Amino acid sequence: MPAEPQPDPDEVWSLLVHAVFDSRDAWRRAVARRTGLPFSRVRVLRRLDRGRPLSLKELAHAAAMDAPATTVAVNELAAAGLVSRDVDPADKRRRLVSLTAAGRAAVAVADATPDPAPPELAAFSGDDLRTLAGLLRRLAP
Template sequence: MSADPPTPDEVWKLITATVMDTRDGWKRAVAERTGLPFSRVRVLRRLHAGPLSVKQLAHAAAMDAPAATVAVNDLEERGLVVRECDPNDRRTKLVSITPAGRAAVERAMTTPDPAPEAVRALTSDDLSTLAAILRKLH
């Protein structure tokens, strides 16, 4: 008798656990390489696509508005973001990434990120299968 096939939610849980449980070393390396807490790099990455209000940024970075304000204040002091009035609503400030902020994101994203040992241990056939499935998802 065979086991029931896994549900999409079960598979997703396995994927996210595999990634989330193996990223701490890379996050530390990013923080060391950029001189920024990883949470600040995450904020900068959200701004890479374009300006956001602090409220939008908080939502995009999965943090509350006060934490987003603290992060923006810190990044602004470091010269990595600027606040400007929204031309469509002068009551709202938009946060934009500066060239120095873009350079910090580039340093972060080019930080080496070797595969965890569990992935390295897969056979060539398993790696090919996994890559094909992930390409479908991407």
């Protein structure tokens, strides 16, 4: 039997991305159900949970959204009491968006939502899982 050709890093990355993205729909629906928010809004909250408050422009970049969609999302989240908009002390023309206590609680609910491995991964042998885990740890920052 001929050896398989050497995989290209871009091909391997594509396989990894599809394996993750294609198996997370049930988790996204569970997060939306548990938080009562569309998953796109949870994604915005999670970007704000990384530390400091963000300007709308920074938040749009972090959430991979355009500026108008970010403004709509922040307006909805502010109306729900999940984020606040405050004047940037360094630049009075800018507003900074930050999580409220209720927003942090919503992120905690999302983070606590079970996200089990897909059946295909759960079926890997212990040796295969150790090998894969070791390789993936090398990708982690």
